[in-house]
Amino acid sequence: MLAAALRKELLLQWRGRGQLMAVFVFGAAALLLFSFAIGPNSEALRMFSGGFLWLGLLLSSTLTLAESFHAEMENRALEGLLLLPASPRALYYGKAIANWLQLTILGVALVPVMVVLYDAGTTELLKLLAVILLGTAGLSAPGTLYAAMTAQLKAKQTLLPLLLFPLIVPALLASVKATSFVITGDPMGQLKSWILLLIAFDLIYWSLCGVLYGRVIED
Amino acid sequence: MRKGNLFVGLGVLLLLVGSYWGLFVAPKERFMGDVQRIMYVHVPTAWNWMIAVLFSFWCAIAFLFRNNMKWDSRLEAGLEVGTVFAFLLCCQGAIWAKPTWGVWWDWDPRLTTTAVLLFACLGILALRNFVDDPVKRAIWSSVATIIASVDLPIVYFSVKWWNSLHQQQSTPQTVSSAFHLPLRLNAFGVLFLMIGFIMLRTRIAAARLERELAEPPVRIGEEAGELA
Numbered sequence: 114m115l116a117a118a119l120r121k122e123l124l125l126q127w128r129g130r131g132q133l134m135a136v137f138v139f140g141a142a143a144l145l146l147f148s149f150a151i152g153p154n155s156e157a158l159r160m161f162s163g164g165f166l167w168l169g170l171l172l173s174s175t176l177t178l179a180e181s182f183h184a185e186m187e188n189r190a191l192e193g194l195l196l197l198p199a200s201p202r203a204l205y206y207g208k209a210i211a212n213w214l215q216l217t218i219l220g221v222a223l224v225p226v227m228v229v230l231y232d233a234g235t236t237e238l239l240k241l242l243a244v245i246l247l248g249t250a251g252l253s254a255p256g257t258l259y260a261a262m263t264a265q266l267k268a269k270q271t272l273l274p275l276l277l278f279p280l281i282v283p284a285l286l287a288s289v290k291a292t293s294f295v296i297t298g299d300p301m302g303q304l305k306s307w308i309l310l311l312i313a314f315d316l317i318y319w320s321l322c323g324v325l326y327g328r329v330i331e332d
Numbered sequence: 333m334r335k336g337n338l339f340v341g342l343g344v345l346l347l348l349v350g351s352y353w354g355l356f357v358a359p360k361e362r363f364m365g366d367v368q369r370i371m372y373v374h375v376p377t378a379w380n381w382m383i384a385v386l387f388s389f390w391c392a393i394a395f396l397f398r399n400n401m402k403w404d405s406r407l408e409a410g411l412e413v414g415t416v417f418a419f420l421l422c423c424q425g426a427i428w429a430k431p432t433w434g435v436w437w438d439w440d441p442r443l444t445t446t447a448v449l450l451f452a453c454l455g456i457l458a459l460r461n462f463v464d465d466p467v468k469r470a471i472w473s474s475v476a477t478i479i480a481s482v483d484l485p486i487v488y489f490s491v492k493w494w495n496s497l498h499q500q501q502s503t504p505q506t507v508s509s510a511f512h513l514p515l516r517l518n519a520f521g522v523l524f525l526m527i528g529f530i531m532l533r534t535r536i537a538a539a540r541l542e543r544e545l546a547e548p549p550v551r552i553g554e555e556a557g558e559l560a
């Protein structure tokens with residue numbers, strides 16, 4: 114059941130892949146703008162590069178998350194989905210995993226932009242990928258749940274970030290810290306504790322949101 | 333007289349006595365001077381803010397299990413009072429921090445957690461404003477409240493790892509005995525005030541809900557058609 118839900122989401126995303134491209138351009142433009150806020154100080158830019166990457170990803174994520182329920186809202190498709198013999202949990206995890214995948218692709222695509230703009234190169238690509246995977250998982254779990262609520266409302270563009278931003282403070286903090294340690298070096302060995310925090314955040318929200326999703330979309 | 337009004341009156345009375353005591357009778361603190369006197373409202377607000385947050389969390393869980401709309405009215409009241417208290421806490425903290433630490437704001441775990449929760453509560457209240465269907469509104473705000481409440485300890489610990497400077501929590505054990513009485517009086521004053529506010533606000537929420545859920549008036553033509 115989960116496989117079918119996931120397949121549906123991935124197919125939808127593949128057919129609407131132009132949107133991901135547009136969101137990527139948005140994120141890259143945000144990264145470019147952040148450097149103007151700091152000024153042409155290459156040392157400071159490199160130092161804050163992790164923060165900028167995650168802020169850019171966070172801003173872009175509200176676009177992809179809000180868009181992910183677009184198809185469900187058309188022609189009352191959500192009600193049709195609920196009539197199928199599929200559990201709401203499978204629908205949620207299908208959507209959340211697809212969003213996670215999309216955000217990971219977006220994050221990975223933004224890394225070269227960050228490296229070029231902020232001179233923030235690193236050789237520990239696997240560690241960076243792990244941080245991006247864990248951080249985007251933290252964005253995707255509550256983001257998908259909140260998108261399911263706000264997609265049904267008039268003010269969805271405002272409400273989704275309003276609800277999501279305060280919530281993902283720990284995930285953002287941990288992702289920024291971990292990314293900075295990967296880029297600028299980690300002499301004190303602090304990376305591990307931030308990774309653990311991210312894992313804990315992910316575990317809590319992937320289970321909690323899956324439980325609560327059924328109540329959110331029930332009619 | 334309504335019980336809510338009674339609690340508010342009692343709370344105001346206690347706050348007046350406690351604040352008078354704190355401002356004019358209690359001795360001056362040796363290091364911080366008169367600035368420290370803000371503790372007499374700041375610490376009681378902080379304690380009661382936590383009670384308001386726990387109350388909202390409880391209401392959200394109770395609603396999801398019981399599906400009784402009275403818990404939704406209570407949740408609305410708890411969230412609003414919690415938001416006001418969080419805002420007060422940030423303001424009082426900033427007033428105290430400027431002369432003591434030299435800055436209005438500091439990225440301390442408790443301060444940051446309060447600010448995060450303030451924004452989370454504002455988000456949930458905004459969400460409530462935009463949902464027209466009362467049942468959906470109740471479910472969604474309960475879900476959002478539970479998610480935000482679970483987040484609080486994580487925010488607290490993550491910010492604690494990130495940065496720390498706040499002084500030790502003030503409780504009667506860490507404060508010299510001369511400061512006890514006004515602190516206790518005000519703690520109960522704010523507690524009663526909060527209980528009163530939540531009760532009164534719950535009544536308003538319940539009355540609004542009742543109006544929303546009331547059957548739309550039957551038009552005379554339709555009624556006549558049914559009879560025929």
